Every structure is written in C-alpha cells, then in structure tokens.
Amino acid sequence: MIRVLLADDQAMVRGALATVLALETDIEVVAQIGSGDEVLAKAKESTPDVALLDVQMPGKDGLEAAAELHVALPSCRIIICTTFGRPGYLARAMAAGAAGFVVKDAPPEQLVDAVRRVHSGLKVVDPALAAESLATGASPLTGRERDVLKAAEDGSTVADVARALHLSEGTVRNHLSAAIGKTGARTRAEAVRLAEEHGWL
Template identity: 60%
Template sequence: MSIRLLLADDQALVRGALAALLDLERDMQVVAEVGRGDEVVEAARTHEAQVCLLDIEMPGRSGIEAAREVSEQLPGVRSIIVTTFGRPGYLRAAIDAGATGFVVKDTPARELAEAVRRVHQGLRVVDPTLATASLLGGPNPLTERERDVLRAALSGAPVATISTQVHLSPGTVRNYLSSAIRKTDTATRVEAARTAQENGWL
C-alpha cells in the first residue's frame, strides 16, 4: 500500500517538483495538491491523505497553523513542514503545533522520502542543524501580545497605527514595544520586529 501524500505550497512550480520527486518512490502516491493553508484539512480529509507536506508561508493560513488543524481534526494524519525558512523558532512552533517532521527544501530527494516514511511510521524527523540551533536558541521569549505588536511594527508603522491594528491603547503598545526591544536586545521597534522574524518568533 502506498503512503498517501498531500502537498501544500503556494508556488505551483515547487509543488510540481515535489510531486514529481515523491511520485518516483514506489511506496508513495501524491493524492492532493493545494496552494493555500486553509485548504489543507478539507483536502486531506477528502483524499484520505496520510502525510501532509506543508510549506510555512502560504495564503489563507500558515503551514504551522495548518499543521495544528490537521493534528486537532485528523489525529491519524501526520504533518511535515518543508520550508525554505530554516529558523529555529519556526521549528519549535511547528513541533508545538503537532507537526512530526521539519525539513528544509534543499533536503536531497532520498532523505525527504525517508523522512516521509519515518513520519508515517509515527516517528519524528527534524533537520539536525535546526534541532541544534533550536536547543541553543532557547524558547521564544516574546509573549503573544508582544508578537502581535511586533508583527504590526514590521512595516515601520507609527504607534497610533499599530494601536488601531491590535486594538490596544498607544500607551500599552509602547509598553509592549519597549519590552520586546529589551528582550531582543535591539534599539528600535523595527529592529526588534526583524530580529524576532529572523528567529522565527513571529
């Protein structure tokens, strides 16, 4: 019996390349492809996928959010994050969301296929370099509210605009920003937001 795969990536070329590679494996079959994170659960359910390979940055819902939905709604289905963004914070967030695999897109085809087999067997597969970086980097130091405020700050928007977006008073926004700047050891809110993004904390 072939392992039934769902591929989720908003870039059709990447999806097509992954599908072509994995379909070469005798024990694998790509049964569904989607370009949006909010289409993953329905497609996985409809096509009876057993393993979902998810990109992180997709419209509708991120791969990490999609992995959480798969874990909650389809408990027998496994998820692997396959991403360009090898950031330690993303790895921790993916594992917390219920993903059982995390590999980067330049992983050789043979290793990716082996990762799919291991995850299908109920094992966890994590890129070793990222695992080390994640352990050394420690947990995400930012609170959920600090992350909300920093996401809004990424564009360089003024405090008044940020406060409107996150539904908080300007004074509260300033407090969260100063706390986040301290925790990220940066000098400005934009620097703090970029540092948090680079670490996969947002």
C-alpha cells in the same frame, strides 16, 4: 500506500516535490495546493496520511495550517518543509503538532525517508536545525508581544496596531518596548527583523 498532501505556494517547487514522491512505489500524492487556507478542506476531502506543508504561504501560514489540521485530523501526520530553517519555526511547528521538520535544500531521499518515518510514528527533524534550536533557546517573546510585533512589521503606527488588536496605545507601546528589549534591538524595525530571522514571528 502512504497518501500525501502537498501545500506550497510555489507551483514549481510543489511540482518537483510531487515528482520526487511519485517515483516511490509506496507513496501517492493525493492533493496539491498553494495556500494555507486550503489545507484543512483539502485534507478532509483527500484523507492524507501525511501532509507536507511549507511555512510561508498566502492566507494562513504553514504553522497555523498545521495547528488547525492537527486538531481536526489528528491521524494525519504533519511535516513542515521549508526554505527557512529558523529555530523559532521549528519550536512553533512542534508546538502546532508537526511530527517532522525538513529544509528544502535537503537531498530528495531525505524527504522520502522523512515521509516514511513520520508515517510510521517517528519524529524527524533536520539535525543542523535541531542543534541550532537548542543553542538559540526558546523565543523570549510572550504571545502578546509577538502579536504586537507582527502587527507592526509593515510599519503600522502604534495607533494602527492598537486598533487592529483592540488594545490601548499605552499597552501596545509597553509590548513593543518589551519586545525591543528582549530581542536586543535598538528600534522597532530591527526587533521585527531579528524576530523574523529567528522564526519567532
């Protein structure tokens, strides 16, 4: 029996995924949660073989939760299952230790197949996204540029970002300027939008 943990903040989606998986005789859904902050504790409690994580959830996002889970429970295989098939998300998911990356609009049998294949030790990636990821290349942003851009995405001032990240205002301006240049944007807001579209934030 393949024990599966589901993490998705949309109850209807979570329920639909659980229903699809429960139809299989060799798969059992052992936990369902709606927040990235709950993933590790619930995984320790329910000991799943496979964790199916959404990217965008309240608290920790699925990529942060995946990295934490991979370190704490390396025997649990991780699949990122998201509406947002962005190349940057794929790269970050693999770096976080995920073994699979599927998009929610894939046919149900693809999801079931992904769970079985990942459980058997294989890696599974949506083929269209893999091709796009190769064409797009890796994120041009450094870790610090990403942090600064992420902190500025809600329209925070340079001073606010500097305080939040414990940096000088000059350093924040330099990182923002570099991020704007690397994304090919004209403004900070456009840089945030482009970075989000590529899954770099």
